[in-house]
Amino acid sequence: MGGNVGVIFRRELASYFSTPLAYVFIVIFLVLTGIFTFFMGNFYERGQADLAPFFSFHPWLYLFLVPAVSMRLWAEERKTGSIELLLTLPVRTWQAVVGKFLAAWVFAGLALVLTFPLWLTVNYLGEPDNGVILAAYIGSWLMAGAYLAIGSCISAATNNQVIAFIITVTVCFLFVAAGSPIVMNLFTSWSDNQLWSAIASASFLVRFESISKGVLDFRDLFYFGWMMILWLAATVIVIDMKKAQ
Amino acid sequence: MIEISHLSKEFGHFAAVRDLTFNVAPGEVLGFLGPNGAGKTTTMRMITGFIAPSSGSVSIYGHDIQADPIGAKRRLGYLPEGAPAYGDMTPARFLAFVADIRGLRGGQKKQRIEAMVSELELQSVWHRPIETLSKGFKRRVGLAQALIHDPQVLVLDEPTDGLDPNQKQQVRELIRRIAADKIILVSTHILEEVSAVCSRAMIIAAGRLVADGSPAQLQAQSRNHGAVVLQLPVQEGLQQQLAAIPGVGEVEADAAQPGRFRLIPETGKDILLAVSAHISGAGWQIAELRQEEGRLDDVFRALTSRAGEDLH
Numbered sequence: 083m084g085g086n087v088g089v090i091f092r093r094e095l096a097s098y099f100s101t102p103l104a105y106v107f108i109v110i111f112l113v114l115t116g117i118f119t120f121f122m123g124n125f126y127e128r129g130q131a132d133l134a135p136f137f138s139f140h141p142w143l144y145l146f147l148v149p150a151v152s153m154r155l156w157a158e159e160r161k162t163g164s165i166e167l168l169l170t171l172p173v174r175t176w177q178a179v180v181g182k183f184l185a186a187w188v189f190a191g192l193a194l195v196l197t198f199p200l201w202l203t204v205n206y207l208g209e210p211d212n213g214v215i216l217a218a219y220i221g222s223w224l225m226a227g228a229y230l231a232i233g234s235c236i237s238a239a240t241n242n243q244v245i246a247f248i249i250t251v252t253v254c255f256l257f258v259a260a261g262s263p264i265v266m267n268l269f270t271s272w273s274d275n276q277l278w279s280a281i282a283s284a285s286f287l288v289r290f291e292s293i294s295k296g297v298l299d300f301r302d303l304f305y306f307g308w309m310m311i312l313w314l315a316a317t318v319i320v321i322d323m324k325k326a327q
Numbered sequence: 328m329i330e331i332s333h334l335s336k337e338f339g340h341f342a343a344v345r346d347l348t349f350n351v352a353p354g355e356v357l358g359f360l361g362p363n364g365a366g367k368t369t370t371m372r373m374i375t376g377f378i379a380p381s382s383g384s385v386s387i388y389g390h391d392i393q394a395d396p397i398g399a400k401r402r403l404g405y406l407p408e409g410a411p412a413y414g415d416m417t418p419a420r421f422l423a424f425v426a427d428i429r430g431l432r433g434g435q436k437k438q439r440i441e442a443m444v445s446e447l448e449l450q451s452v453w454h455r456p457i458e459t460l461s462k463g464f465k466r467r468v469g470l471a472q473a474l475i476h477d478p479q480v481l482v483l484d485e486p487t488d489g490l491d492p493n494q495k496q497q498v499r500e501l502i503r504r505i506a507a508d509k510i511i512l513v514s515t516h517i518l519e520e521v522s523a524v525c526s527r528a529m530i531i532a533a534g535r536l537v538a539d540g541s542p543a544q545l546q547a548q549s550r551n552h553g554a555v556v557l558q559l560p561v562q563e564g565l566q567q568q569l570a571a572i573p574g575v576g577e578v579e580a581d582a583a584q585p586g587r588f589r590l591i592p593e594t595g596k597d598i599l600l601a602v603s604a605h606i607s608g609a610g611w612q613i614a615e616l617r618q619e620e621g622r623l624d625d626v627f628r629a630l631t632s633r634a635g636e637d638l639h
Binding site for chain 1: 338372375376377378379396397400401403405407408409411412413414415416420424425427428429430456472
């Protein structure tokens with residue numbers, strides 16, 4: 083039965099590359115990471131051989147790029163009617179959900195891996211802590227997975243990709259912004275520390291920043307892992323509910 | 328065996344399918360007839376497990392589609408309405424994908440795919456993206472996908488829609504060829520198709536079953552069943568004379584062709600002998616004389632318009 087996840091995964095991944103989507107996405111991703119890192123992150127001016135400026139923009143970059151990938155996961159199947167084919171094949175709903183998600187996640191991972199020239203650059207310029215960089219890459223990929231899982235669930239609820247995109251951006255924004263300095267200052271000004279830390283701990287930003295400093299805390303890894311599992315489970319529930327509607 | 332029991336589906340306050348109960352046995356080709364919006368597609372979607380019924384059950388060879396969906400779906404091949412597929416894939420990749428999901432491996436997979444290519448004549452489009460294919464080819468790719476695992480139960484939602492007359496004929500022949508030990512459900516609104524391929528026909532209207540029988544049995548319900556059509560030399564008083572023949576209920580004169588009449592029998596009467604006896608007695612020269620079996624579209628119209636009226 084696990085074989086079905088693999089079959090769906092391969093079909094999905096191949097479909098990214100049979101359309102311009104994959105190439106457009108990867109080029110835009112690489113160009114934007116470059117711009118953010120070198121121009122806005124003051125990569126050279128900082129005089130430090132690390133990738134902190136590169137990674138610090140990921141939560142915000144993903145906010146718009148990842149929903150562009152996730153919006154089509156289910157909404158497109160509904161629009162073209164292929165969902166009727168997929169769900170009447172001897173496949174369990176969770177297998178289809180996981181197979182599609184994994185393809186999107188591996189695709190995002192591939193885009194991330196293609197930023198390796200930056201890693202080569204810092205290693206050429208100085209002696210960075212490559213352990214920290216690896217941790218940050220892992221953290222970034224996990225965060226992308228959490229974004230994708232949220233997007234998967236929202237995409238399953240609609241047959242309109244634009245609506246899926248906008249709602250996903252909004253929901254993801256809440257998860258990121260909860261840990262941004264503006265929101266944190268707001269909360270610290272009129273509430274106690276416990277509430278503040280509870281909200282901050284649910285933030286992608288706070289979790290990701292701690293990983294990208296090189297601290298691979300299992301709580302942070304579990305956090306992103308659980309986010310993915312919960313949102314994918316919600317995707318299965320949404321699809322099964324739509325069947326009964 | 329498919330067993331469908333008290334199947335109903337409501338969308339909000341709209342009852343799309345109401346209390347359908349029927350069984351289909353192997354070897355039967357069941358034609359699903361009904362006007363657009365009668366609930367044909369909704370019924371097929373429930374049988375194939377794409378949507379869940381509001382109440383009632385569907386069992387495919389003992390596997391309940393709700394309780395054991397995988398067991399039921401393994402035995403099913405389904406061509407959904409409009410033959411959806413993954414447009415960016417070629418038929419080659421698409422059929423390989425479906426074959427993988429269906430658990431076909433190695434030589435068996437290759438052999439089944441090759442069988443589908445020749446059966447549905449897909450060679451010429453084998454490596455072209457499905458979204459660039461004509462409607463007819465898309466439909467054939469959809470059929471190939473439904474047939475690839477040689478299923479015991481085949482559910483085809485308007486399989487010949489969008490095909491040209493030659494292709495329609497090919498699909499009908501295909502259905503007849505594979506029908507022997509299978510259960511086939513075909514929805515259509517082309518009535519001639521029912522007589523051509525189905526061993527049994529069901530008419531549904533407004534979500535309800537209004538007729539169930541062999542195409543011949545349904546035709547027999549037509550007012551034109553046993554009607555005699557004849558062409559006579561034009562003369563005065565023909566219509567009155569014909570109406571006086573015992574058993575003749577109604578005489579319809581063809582406005583376009585003088586001398587041409589349709590004699591509709593009183594219910595249950597066979598009038599052919601009486602009519603031909605009268606003709607030879609009167610010494611008429613007949614240009615044409617034939618008896619009709621009845622028309623499915625009469626039955627279809629009569630049953631479905633009645634069901635529609637019930638709604639209001």
